[in-house]
Amino acid sequence: MTPCDFSQLDRAGLNLQAVFNLDSLPPGIRSQLQQYMEDGAKFRQLILIGNAGAQLWPAVKAAGIASPDPIDDFSVRTVTDWFNTCFGTRHRKLIYPGNTPVGLQALGRLAGWHHASPFKVGINQDWGTWFAYRVVLLADTLLPLAPPGHAPSPCDNCSDRPCIAACPAQAMTSDEFDLNRCIDYRRRPGSRCAATCVARLACPVGSAHRYPSEQIAHGYSNSLRMIEHYRNMSATSKMK
Numbered sequence: 001m002t003p004c005d006f007s008q009l010d011r012a013g014l015n016l017q018a019v020f021n022l023d024s025l026p027p028g029i030r031s032q033l034q035q036y037m038e039d040g041a042k043f044r045q046l047i048l049i050g051n052a053g054a055q056l057w058p059a060v061k062a063a064g065i066a067s068p069d070p071i072d073d074f075s076v077r078t079v080t081d082w083f084n085t086c087f088g089t090r091h092r093k094l095i096y097p098g099n100t101p102v103g104l105q106a107l108g109r110l111a112g113w114h115h116a117s118p119f120k121v122g123i124n125q126d127w128g129t130w131f132a133y134r135v136v137l138l139a140d141t142l143l144p145l146a147p148p149g150h151a152p153s154p155c156d157n158c159s160d161r162p163c164i165a166a167c168p169a170q171a172m173t174s175d176e177f178d179l180n181r182c183i184d185y186r187r188r189p190g191s192r193c194a195a196t197c198v199a200r201l202a203c204p205v206g207s208a209h210r211y212p213s214e215q216i217a218h219g220y221s222n223s224l225r226m227i228e229h230y231r232n233m234s235a236t237s238k239m240k
């Protein structure tokens with residue numbers, strides 16, 4: 001590897017990377033990062049790292065990480081190793097995963113990765129919906145910048161819209177995605193969406209890059225657990 005390229009990340013399945021200068025980010029994103037921007041002498045760039053396609057899950061499995069969120073843990077570990085190899089002790093700050101409310105989809109739009117699909121998962125022409133944001137770093141780096149993304153949304157030319165008909169909850173029959181319908185259906189006994197999104201599987205764009213079934217089940221089972229967790233917390237607080 002030549003210093004500071006992304007090949008180490010590519011090999012680990014973290015194969016989407018985009019770099020932005022902090023001072024050229026839109027005001028909305030800058031304000032989310034304000035607490036760190038004041039430390040501007042240390043941080044010059046924001047590095048956005050994602051995965052696309054089926055490559056990441058086998059790498060996560062091979063790492064044998066026994067934790068509730070092995071994808072996050074693997075991603076952070078891999079990116080930290082990469083940064084240390086390339087940049088040694090240069091300043092960096094992990095923003096995501098974490099508690100900083102940074103707009104991942106807004107960053108994805110800037111990178112040209114993200115368009116909204118009818119079921120609100122991001123989509124692009126190359127990978128369909130089979131990509132995700134994994135790590136955001138602020139860093140004292142001078143990496144080459146991401147070219148602005150202008151590719152159109154594949155949904156613009158999708159006249160049949162099979163995702164809409166496939167949704168068993170009919171959550172996309174009006175102009176707005178009906179999240180409550182989706183969640184209510186997912187929570188039902190025998191739901192077809194307990195561990196997947198049928199609409200997402202029905203989209204033909206990028207289907208060759210679909211995640212392995214085990215990864216799909218892992219992600220959607222986790223999200224359903226989170227939904228149940230917050231529902232239970234909310235019910236408990238109402239009883240107090």
Ligand code: SF4
Nearest residue numbers: 117155158162163203
């Ligand atoms: S099926 Fe068509 S409308 Fe639905 S997400 Fe895929 S490209 Fe977009």
Ligand code: SF4
Nearest residue numbers: 167182193197198199
């Ligand atoms: S998870 Fe199921 S109910 Fe929700 S949008 Fe996807 S297909 Fe529809």
